[in-house]
Amino acid sequence: MSDHEAPVTPVPAFEPPYYAAVFTSVRTQTQSGYPETSARMEELVQDVPGYLGMDHAQTPGGLAITVGYFRDAEALTRWRSDAEHRAAQQRGRAEWYESYTLHVAKVERSHGFVRE
């Protein structure tokens, strides 16, 4: 969710089934408080049992995509129910997001490639 560091490797494939939460967004001009909240959410999600990792990419001035990976539906429910996370989502709708879509999906197959 934050732009303060560019990951250099994609999150690897896990053994299916697991869950992916795909969050695609375009932000408003009003970004006060966003970087701090985003960093805090990245920190907080690590404590969720069953959290596996996160990929993030953002085209400058364009679309941002964050994909969170979770071991099972229970892990996602825990993250979705987190009070601090819910408050951040509310503020996101009030101030930070022009538009967004969330797709919650069960991964059925996956594979990875790493150059030797």
Add this chain to the structure above:
Amino acid sequence: MSDHEAPVTPVPAFEPPYYAAVFTSVRTQTQSGYPETSARMEELVQDVPGYLGMDHAQTPGGLAITVGYFRDAEALTRWRSDAEHRAAQQRGRAEWYESYTLHVAKVERSHGFVRE
């Protein structure tokens, strides 16, 4: 898959179930032929029956994420079996990608937000 235009709105939520193919990648220094092939793939996938749309974001010099949305598993199989697509994937492993991960997932729930 291409970087030649920044989409200004996320692909909207569809009625579940549908499929999302999440492709996360880091590219090599060797990008000869990549933009043309990427543009061609974007064109080609539109002809796949059941193709719903695509989101793409790339952090400059960092991670790229492409998410393709498909009505059902059959649509994904069609796209996966396309001969021109398979040739592009081979060339990608040979030249363009440092590493990538593909997660194929069935969307169970989704929702969107658009500022008024």
